Amino acid sequence: MPTGKPARAAALLLLTAVSTLAAQSRVVINLDKLSDPIALEQRLRAIGDFSGVSVSGGELRQGNFRVAAGQQLDGNLLVVHGDAELAGRVNGNLVVLDGNLVLLPGGVVSGDALALGGAIRDQGGSIQGERRTLESPAPAPSGGSMVGTIVSRAAGLMGVLVTMGLLGFGIVLLAHPQLETISDTVTHSLGRSFVTGLLAQIVVLPTVGMLITGLVLSVVGILLVPFVLIVVPLLLIAFAVGGFLAVAHAMGELRVRRRLAGGARIGANSYRYLVSGLGGIAAVWVAWILFGWVPVAGVLIFSAAFLVTWLAATIGFGAALLSRGGVKPAFAGRYLPPEAMTDEYLWATPQFGVDAVKRPKKQ
Amino acid sequence: MTRDRLPVTRVCCAVYLVGLVAASVAQAQTLRDFEYSRPLRGERELKAHVEFAAGRLVVGPGSANQLYQMRLQYDADRFRPLGSYEATGGQVRLGVESNGQGGIHIGRREALAQTATLQFAKSVPLALDLSLGAAEGELELGGYRISELNLKSGASRLEVSFGSPNPGQCRSAAVSTGAGEVIISDAGNSGCSRWEVSSGVGAVTVGLGGAWPADAVLHLSVAMGGVTMQAPRGLGVRVTMNGFLADFSGRDFSKNGKVYTSAGYERAARKVDVQVNSALGGVKVEWK
Numbered sequence: 031m032p033t034g035k036p037a038r039a040a041a042l043l044l045l046t047a048v049s050t051l052a053a054q055s056r057v058v059i060n061l062d063k064l065s066d067p068i069a070l071e072q073r074l075r076a077i078g079d080f081s082g083v084s085v086s087g088g089e090l091r092q093g094n095f096r097v098a099a100g101q102q103l104d105g106n107l108l109v110v111h112g113d114a115e116l117a118g119r120v121n122g123n124l125v126v127l128d129g130n131l132v133l134l135p136g137g138v139v140s141g142d143a144l145a146l147g148g149a150i151r152d153q154g155g156s157i158q159g160e161r162r163t164l165e166s167p168a169p170a171p172s173g174g175s176m177v178g179t180i181v182s183r184a185a186g187l188m189g190v191l192v193t194m195g196l197l198g199f200g201i202v203l204l205a206h207p208q209l210e211t212i213s214d215t216v217t218h219s220l221g222r223s224f225v226t227g228l229l230a231q232i233v234v235l236p237t238v239g240m241l242i243t244g245l246v247l248s249v250v251g252i253l254l255v256p257f258v259l260i261v262v263p264l265l266l267i268a269f270a271v272g273g274f275l276a277v278a279h280a281m282g283e284l285r286v287r288r289r290l291a292g293g294a295r296i297g298a299n300s301y302r303y304l305v306s307g308l309g310g311i312a313a314v315w316v317a318w319i320l321f322g323w324v325p326v327a328g329v330l331i332f333s334a335a336f337l338v339t340w341l342a343a344t345i346g347f348g349a350a351l352l353s354r355g356g357v358k359p360a361f362a363g364r365y366l367p368p369e370a371m372t373d374e375y376l377w378a379t380p381q382f383g384v385d386a387v388k389r390p391k392k393q
Numbered sequence: 394m395t396r397d398r399l400p401v402t403r404v405c406c407a408v409y410l411v412g413l414v415a416a417s418v419a420q421a422q423t424l425r426d427f428e429y430s431r432p433l434r435g436e437r438e439l440k441a442h443v444e445f446a447a448g449r450l451v452v453g454p455g456s457a458n459q460l461y462q463m464r465l466q467y468d469a470d471r472f473r474p475l476g477s478y479e480a481t482g483g484q485v486r487l488g489v490e491s492n493g494q495g496g497i498h499i500g501r502r503e504a505l506a507q508t509a510t511l512q513f514a515k516s517v518p519l520a521l522d523l524s525l526g527a528a529e530g531e532l533e534l535g536g537y538r539i540s541e542l543n544l545k546s547g548a549s550r551l552e553v554s555f556g557s558p559n560p561g562q563c564r565s566a567a568v569s570t571g572a573g574e575v576i577i578s579d580a581g582n583s584g585c586s587r588w589e590v591s592s593g594v595g596a597v598t599v600g601l602g603g604a605w606p607a608d609a610v611l612h613l614s615v616a617m618g619g620v621t622m623q624a625p626r627g628l629g630v631r632v633t634m635n636g637f638l639a640d641f642s643g644r645d646f647s648k649n650g651k652v653y654t655s656a657g658y659e660r661a662a663r664k665v666d667v668q669v670n671s672a673l674g675g676v677k678v679e680w681k
Contacts, residue, residue, distance in 0.1 A: 065477035067427075160431045160478060167423035167469055 060086045061106035061123045064144045067164045071146045074127050080110050088122055094129070099136055106141070113148075116155055123159070133157070176323055183319045191312055198275045198304040206300060208356025212276035213283065213303075215349040218363030224341070227273070227348025238262055269355065273346025276356075278307030285310070314338045424507075425469045429476035429487070430462040436483055438518045438540070441511075444475060444488040446526035448507025455515030455537055463487050464510045472507070487511060513537065518561050525549045539583060542566040548595075549573040558604045559584030570595045579603035581663070586610065592618040592674070601628055602681065605663040613667060615639075615674030622667070622678045629661030630654075630678060632669060639671035643678030 057077060064070065077083055080092055088106030095109045101118035110127040116137030123141040124131065130148040133139075133155025142159035143150060147166045150157075201209050216223055242258060245251030282303030289296060296302070314335040322328040352361045439460060443450075448467075456462055465474055465488075472489040479485075488509060513519050520541040521534075528549045534542070535556030541564050544553065550573055563585035568575055571593045580588060581603025590597055591614035599611070601624040613620055615636075624630050632653040634641050646653040655678075658664065669676050 067476075068473050156432075158432065158434075160429065160476075162476060163426070163428045164474075165426040167425050 057083045058086050059083060059090070059108060061088060061108060061125055062086070064123060064125065064142045064160070064162060067144055067146065067162055070125070070144070071127075071164060074110070074146065097137070099134075179323070180319055183322070184316075187312060187315050187319060191308055194271075194275065194278075194308055195305065197271060198278065198308070199301060201272065201275060202300045202304065205356065208353075209272070209276055209279060209300065211353050211356040211359045211362050212273060212346070212349050213279040214359065214362035215353045216273075216277050216280040216345055217284070219349070219352060219361040220345060222361060223345045223348035223352060225348065226351050227344035227346070230347060230351055231344065234266065269350040270343060270347050272355070273348070273350035274343050275304065275346070276349060277342045277346040278311060279303045280307065281310050282306030282308075311339060311342060423469045424466050425474075427465040427467060427474040427476070428463065429465070429474070431460045431478055431485070433458055433460045433514050433517070436460055436514075436517055438483050438520070439513060440482065440484040440520040441513060441522065442484065442486050443511065443521070443523045443525075444486070444490055445507075445509055445523070445528050445530075446472065446489060446491060448489075448509065448528055450488075450523075450525065450528050450530040450532075451508070451510045452530075452532040452534065453510055453512050454533060454535075456512045457515065459512065460514050460517065461485055461487065462512045465489065466506075466508045468507055525551070535579075535582060536560070539563050539566075539585070542568075542583065542585065544568045544575075545570075546573050546575065547571045549575075552576045552578070554578035555580065555582035555603055558582045558606075565589070567591075568597075570597065576600075581605040581609075588612065590614070590620070592616065592620060594618050597621070598623065601625065601630070601665055605665070608664045608666070611665055611667045613669045613671070613676065615669065615671040615676065617673045619675045619677065620669075622676070623681050624655075624665070624678055625681050627657075627661060628655075629658035629664035630667065631658055631664065632667040632676065632678065634669050634671070634676070636669065636671035636674075638673050639669060640675040641669075641677075642675070644680065646678070 059074070061070075080090060083090055085106055085108045088108065089103070090108045090110065091112070091114075092110050093112035094115070095112060096115040097103055097118035097120060099117040102121060103119070104121045106122040107114070107120050107124045108127070109125070109129060111129065113129045113132055114124065114126045115132045115134060116124075116139065117134040118136070119138040119140065121140045123143070124139045125144045126146065126148055128147040129145075131143055131145050131150045133150070133152045135154035137155030139155075139157045139159065143157045143161050145163045148163070149165065150161060150163050238258075241262075242255055245255050245258065279300060280303075282305065283298075285306050286296065286298050286302055290298060318328070318331045318335045321331055324331075349361075350356070353359065441461065461478075463476060467474055467489045471492065473492045475486045475488045475490055477486050489507065513521075515536055515538065518538045518540040520543075521537075521539060522541075522543045523530075523532075523545065525544075525546040526549070527547060528551075530546075530549060530551040530553075532544075532551065532553045533556060534553065535558075537559065538561030539559050540561060544551070544567065546569070548571060551570075553568070553575070555578065559582060561584065563583055565587040566580075566583055566585040567589040568577065569589075569591045573595045574597075575590075575592070575595065576598045577590075578600040579602045580599055581601060583603070584606050586605075586607050586609045588599075588609065588611040590599060590611065594617045596618055597613075597615075597620045599620065599622045601622055605628075622630070630646075632641060632643070632646070634651045634653070641653055643653065643655075645656045647656070655661075667676075
């Protein structure tokens with residue numbers, strides 16, 4: 031006779047197995063009411079092994095089951111994992127799980143019939159009560175899986191990034207000084223740029239409307255209306271896109287300079303600034319792409335990403351306006367420190383609209 | 394000296410992996426088919442309550458051997474089917490109800506195309522009570538023995554038509570819409586001598602054609618929407634306008650205070666009296 035810990039473990043295991051079997055054998059399914067097929071389906075699918083399951087006032091069959099012609103079954107019948115073929119009569123309700131109910135000529139169900147994960151094929155029989163079929167779930171017709179949605183959104187983001195990057199490279203190549211001026215305006219006049227951009231967004235449409243109205247009222251100016259309708263939107267788009275890229279440039283420049291200060295050996299040029307800055311803005315959208323499906327949090331992430339992008343666009347638009355499209359560095363912080371402003375420098379070099387200081391008249 | 398960037402890279406990779414795994418584990422939304430019917434067994438009346446929050450609802454022509462029949466395709470993640478019959482009261486519940494797991498959804502993918510097609514027995518008097526949310530519906534009720542009609546909709550677009558006369562007797566019909574659009578065709582065939590139509594900010598079109606079995610009364614309550622009535626020549630129409638800033642337009646009407654009476658009203662074989670209560674809505678009558 032075994033003694034000690036192994037014996038106790040074996041006894042415990044045996045007890046668990048027996049209690050599990052006993053619990054399974056106690057499962058009784060009631061098929062008297064079939065008005066809630068979802069609940070019944072959930073209950074049946076939760077049962078892994080039907081060997082210990084019984085039907086209240088009826089019987090359970092596993093696999094294909096046939097009621098022959100002339101045969102009668104009294105009570106409810108549950109057929110699982112197989113088809114039920116009826117040429118005879120079932121005096122009660124009939125439920126089929128993961129199978130079809132085939133009503134052959136002469137087959138009768140006196141009560142209700144329910145097919146879960148299958149169909150009812152009437153080939154000449156009859157169901158005297160209610161008839162329900164709940165077929166297996168079908169995949170959503172559009173949109174595909176969650177992974178598909180994520181891949182689709184990621185591809186969209188990548189497309190926008192590549193487009194903005196190419197535009198930015200073009201601007202660096204052809205209008206580098208202007209881009210740097212707008213970028214410096216962003217860095218040195220952030221608040222002013224934001225306020226300007228915000229006000230511009232508010233007044234841009236009324237201004238354009240007034241301009242067009244004025245042109246129409248002036249009669250002669252009517253000829254200019256088509257020109258304004260094309261040029262003004264193009265200018266606005268150019269300012270908005272250029273400003274946004276300048277914000278990315280400024281962000282990237284800040285990051286690269288910090289890394290350089292940390293001792294990193296990397297090149298410092300506008301191409302790198304742009305890539306780094308655009309990557310920073312895109313990071314917020316990546317969070318939405320990955321977790322946008324989460325209820326509530328997804329909405330918050332989307333709102334945050336939208337807000338960040340709008341802020342960048344507004345600041346950039348304002349900086350582009352303040353710097354007149356990168357022509358005037360008035361708010362770009364490019365001034366000489368006061369100690370550098372010697373009499374000789376000021377006399378010889380007018381700066382930023384300040385007239386050269388005149389030599390004091392001799393007394 | 395270059396700073397160690399490995400932890401940042403690891404964190405980024407971990408975030409990506411967690412996102413992808415979680416996304417793949419999350420269940421995709423699914424549509425399920427549900428069919429529910431009951432054979433006709435000599436029932437004398439049927440009271441049908443239909444709830445349908447979103448999707449497309451069709452009430453088709455009547456059935457000869459089924460008391461009712463529903464073919465439903467529903468979003469299993471957000472709704473559960475309704476299908477139960479109470480024999481003592483002769484009442485059936487059909488449609489879908491929320492399973493309480495809708496959450497907040499963004500994007501068009503979440504708006505799965507639920508559809509429900511209903512049929513009722515033509516031979517049994519039918520009291521039809523429909524509660525619709527953001528649905529699109531086509532209800533062909535011609536030939537049904539409608540005893541009572543009660544239709545409530547939120548932001549739905551509904552077309553209710555009575556293609557053929559009601560062989561039974563209808564007590565009343567009530568249609569209420571919030572911000573949707575409701576088009577009722579050939580209301581005379583409904584057999585209902587009392588109609589109540591209320592509209593929030595939606596547009597309602599009431600076709601007054603069809604075979605009116607008797608003179609009828611139509612109560613219109615309009616908040617801000619517009620109501621258009623399409624009346625056949627020969628039908629006597631009298632419109633009484635009550636309300637604030639309510640506007641009436643229609644040709645061949647004589648005005649007496651707040652009452653607009655169509656030409657030949659007294660001689661008309663069938664008359665429809667329209668009582669309008671409107672805040673800012675407009676009522677228009679078109680002759681067909």
